[in-house]
Amino acid sequence: xxxxxxxxxxxxxxxxxxxxxxxxxxxxxxxxxxxxxxxxxxxxxxxxxxxxxxxxxxxxxxxxxxxxxxxxxxxxxxxxxxxxxxxxxxxxxxxxxxxxxxxxxxxxxxxxxxxxxxxxxxxxxxxxxxxxxxxxxxxxxxxxxxxxxxxxxxxxxxxxxxxxxxxxxxxxxxxxxxxxxxxxxxxxxxxxxxxxxxxxxxxxx
Amino acid sequence: xxxxxxxxxxxxxxxxxxxxxxxxxxxxxxxxxxxxxxxxxxxxxxxxxxxxxxxxxxxxxxxxxxxxxxxxxxxxxxxxxxxxxxxxxxxxxxxxxxxxxxxxxxxxxxxxxxxxxxxxxxxxxxxxxxxxxxxxxxxxxxxxxxxxxxxxxxxxxxxxxxxxxxxxxxxxxxxxxxxxxxxxxxxxxxxxxxxxxxxxxxxxxxxxxxxxxxxxxxxxxxxxxxxxxxxxxxxxxxxxxxxxxxxxxxxxxxxxxxxxxxxxxxxxxxxxxxxxxxxxxxxxxxxxxxxxxxxxxxxxxxxxxxxxxxxxxxxxxxxxxxxxxxxxxxxxxxxxxxxxxxxxxxxxxxxxxxxx
Ligand code: HEM
Numbered sequence: 001x002x003x004x005x006x007x008x009x010x011x012x013x014x015x016x017x018x019x020x021x022x023x024x025x026x027x028x029x030x031x032x033x034x035x036x037x038x039x040x041x042x043x044x045x046x047x048x049x050x051x052x053x054x055x056x057x058x059x060x061x062x063x064x065x066x067x068x069x070x071x072x073x074x075x076x077x078x079x080x081x082x083x084x085x086x087x088x089x090x091x092x093x094x095x096x097x098x099x100x101x102x103x104x105x106x107x108x109x110x111x112x113x114x115x116x117x118x119x120x121x122x123x124x125x126x127x128x129x130x131x132x133x134x135x136x137x138x139x140x141x142x143x144x145x146x147x148x149x150x151x152x153x154x155x156x157x158x159x160x161x162x163x164x165x166x167x168x169x170x171x172x173x174x175x176x177x178x179x180x181x182x183x184x185x186x187x188x189x190x191x192x193x194x195x196x197x198x199x200x201x202x203x204x205x
Numbered sequence: 206x207x208x209x210x211x212x213x214x215x216x217x218x219x220x221x222x223x224x225x226x227x228x229x230x231x232x233x234x235x236x237x238x239x240x241x242x243x244x245x246x247x248x249x250x251x252x253x254x255x256x257x258x259x260x261x262x263x264x265x266x267x268x269x270x271x272x273x274x275x276x277x278x279x280x281x282x283x284x285x286x287x288x289x290x291x292x293x294x295x296x297x298x299x300x301x302x303x304x305x306x307x308x309x310x311x312x313x314x315x316x317x318x319x320x321x322x323x324x325x326x327x328x329x330x331x332x333x334x335x336x337x338x339x340x341x342x343x344x345x346x347x348x349x350x351x352x353x354x355x356x357x358x359x360x361x362x363x364x365x366x367x368x369x370x371x372x373x374x375x376x377x378x379x380x381x382x383x384x385x386x387x388x389x390x391x392x393x394x395x396x397x398x399x400x401x402x403x404x405x406x407x408x409x410x411x412x413x414x415x416x417x418x419x420x421x422x423x424x425x426x427x428x429x430x431x432x433x434x435x436x437x438x439x440x441x442x443x444x445x446x447x448x449x450x451x452x453x454x455x456x457x458x459x460x461x462x463x464x465x466x467x468x469x470x471x472x473x474x475x476x477x478x479x480x481x482x483x484x485x486x487x488x489x490x491x492x493x494x495x496x497x498x499x500x501x502x503x504x505x506x507x508x509x510x511x512x513x514x515x516x517x518x519x520x521x522x523x524x525x526x527x528x529x530x531x532x533x534x535x536x537x538x539x540x541x542x543x544x545x546x547x548x549x550x551x552x553x554x555x556x557x558x559x560x561x
Contacts (some may be wrong), residue, residue: 011207034520036480036483037484038484045480046437049479093560095402097546102552102553103557104553146443156515162518163520164528167524167528167532175536178536178540178543179542182543201488
C-alpha cells in the first residue's frame with residue numbers, strides 16, 4: 001500500500017499554478033510581439049500587448065506576495081541547499097537523472113514536508129526565482145514604465161539594453177520552464193509529480 | 206563591295222555625330238552626367254542654393270528685417286513707441302526671429318512675402334479680414350509645383366470633408382512660415398515628431414484653438430479626447446513622442462522616396478494595424494527615419510532597422526537576429542536533450558521489462 005505524506009500547503013500550490021499560467025501566457029504573447037509580422041507570432045500584436053501587459057503586472061504582484069510569503073512562512077528554506085554533503089548529493093542526483101532513471105533505479109531523494117526539493121532542484125530554483133525572474137521582472141517594469149529606464153546608453157535609446165536583457169532572460173526562463181515541465185514527469189509515475197502539485201500529497205513507494 | 210560601302214558610310218556618319226556632340230559638350234564645358242541631370246525634371250523650385258549666401262547678402266537681409274523686428278518681437282513690443290504704435294495690437298502679432306533663423310525661410314526678407322502696404326509703417330491699407338493674410342504672398346507664388354501637387358491632396362483629405370471647414374483650412378493652418386523646417390532639414394526624428402505633431406495637436410489637442418477655428422461652422426465644437434480616440438495604441442502618449450500623426454493619417458506611397466502625401470486620412474481610412482510599424486519591414490524606416498543617421502555598429506551587431514535605435518526600441522521592428530539565433534539554438538538544445546532523455550527512458554523501460 002502506498003503511503004502519502006502532505007508536503008505542499010495550499011498557498012504554494014495556488015501560487016505555483018498561477019505563476020505557471022502567467023509565465024506561459026507571457027512567453028506566448030512576448031514571442032508574438034517579438035516576431036510580429038514574420039508569421040511566427042501566434043497572437044495579433046494588439047492582443048499580445050494587452051495580454052503581456054496584464055500578465056506582466058499580475059506577475060509583479062504575485063512575485064511580491066511570493067517573497068513575502070516565503071519570508072514569513074519559512075518556506076525560503078526549501079530553496080537553500082544544505083552545504084554539508086552538497087557535492088556528493090548533487091552528484092548522486094545527476095547520476096540518477098543521467099543514468100539511474102533509465103534503468104529503474106530509485107530516486108536518491110525522497111521529499112519531506114520540510115524539504116520538498118532535492119539538492120539540484122534547490123540550486124536551480126533558487127537561481128531562477130531569485131536571480132532570473134527578478135531580472136525579467138525588473139527589465140519588464142522598465143519596458144512598461146520607460147522613465148525607469150536610462151535615457152540613453154552608448155548613443156542608443158535606453159530601452160535597447162533593457163529590451164535585450166528582457167528578451168534573453170525571457171528565453172532562458174522559457175527554456176527552464178520546458179525542462180521543469182519535463183522533469184515533472186520523472187516521478188514514480190509520469191503523472192505523480194503533477195498530482196502532488198495539485199493535491200499537495202507525495203506518494204511514497 | 207556595295208555592302209561594305211554602306212557600312213563605311215554608316216560608320217563615318219555615326220562617328221561624326223559623336224564627335225559633333227562631344228564638341229558641343231566641350232564647348233559648353235559640361236560633362237555628360239551634368240547634361241543628364243539637366244534633362245531630369247527640374248527640382249522643385251525655388252532651388253536650394255548650394256553655396257552659402259555671401260556675408261554681405263546676409264547682412265543686407267538682416268538690416269532690412271531689423272526694421273520690422275524692431276516692433277514685431279517680444280523685445281520690440283516693449284520698446285516700441287506707444288504714441289505711434291497700438292501696443293495692444295502689436296502684442297498679438299509677434300514672431301520669434303531665432304526660430305525664423307532656423308527655419309527653411311531663413312535668409313529671406315520679411316517683405317518678400319509681406320508685400321505692398323506692409324513695407325512701410327504705419328501699415329496703411331484696409332485691415333484684413335483674415336489676419337496677416339492681406340497682401341501676403343501665398344505659398345503658390347513661390348512654390349507653384351509643390352502647391353499644385355499638395356493642394357488637391359489636402360482637399361481630398363479629412364479637412365476637405367466639410368466644405369465650411371475647408372474654406373478656412375489652407376497651408377497656413379498647419380505651416381507657420383516663420384518656423385517650419387522640412388524633415389530633410391531637421392533630420393533628427395525627435396525634432397521632426399515634435400514639430401509635425403505640434404501642428405496637428407495645436408488644434409486636435411486644444412479646445413481653445415479648435416473652438417476658435419470652427420466658430421460658426423461646427424455648432425458645438427467638441428472633439429473627443431485625442432488619447433481616448435487612440436486608446437487602441439495601448440499607450441497613446443508614448444506614441445505621440447515617438448511617431449507622427451501623419452504616419453497613420455496619410456496614405457503610404459508606392460515610391461518611398463517621394464515626399465509624404467498631404468492627404469489626411471479620416472478615422473475610417475487611418476491605419477490601425479500595429480504591424481505597419483512593429484515589424485521588420487517597418488514603415489518608419491522609409492518615413493520618419495528617412496534622414497536619420499545610420500547606426501553601423503548596431504547593424505553589424507545584428508539589429509534590424511538599426512537606424513531607429515538611437516531614438517527608440519520598437520518591439521518587432523528592431524529585434525536582433527543574432528541574439529534570436531542564439532536563443533533558438535539554446536531552446537533547440539534543451540528540446541534535443543529532453544528528446545534524448547525520453548528515448549533513454551523508453552529504451553530503459555523496454556529493457557527492464559516495463560518497470561521504471
Ligand atoms: C515569463 C516571463 C516573460 C517573458 C518570457 C517575456 C517575454 C517578452 C518578450 C519576448 C518581449 C518582446 C521583446 C522584444 O521584442 O525585444 C517582451 C516585451 C515586453 N515585456 Fe515581457 N516577458 C516576461 C515577463 C514580463 C513581465 C513580468 C513584465 C512587466 C513587469 C513584462 C513587460 C514587458 C513589456 C512592457 C514589453 C514591451 C511590450 C509591451 O508593452 O507589452 N514582461 N516580453
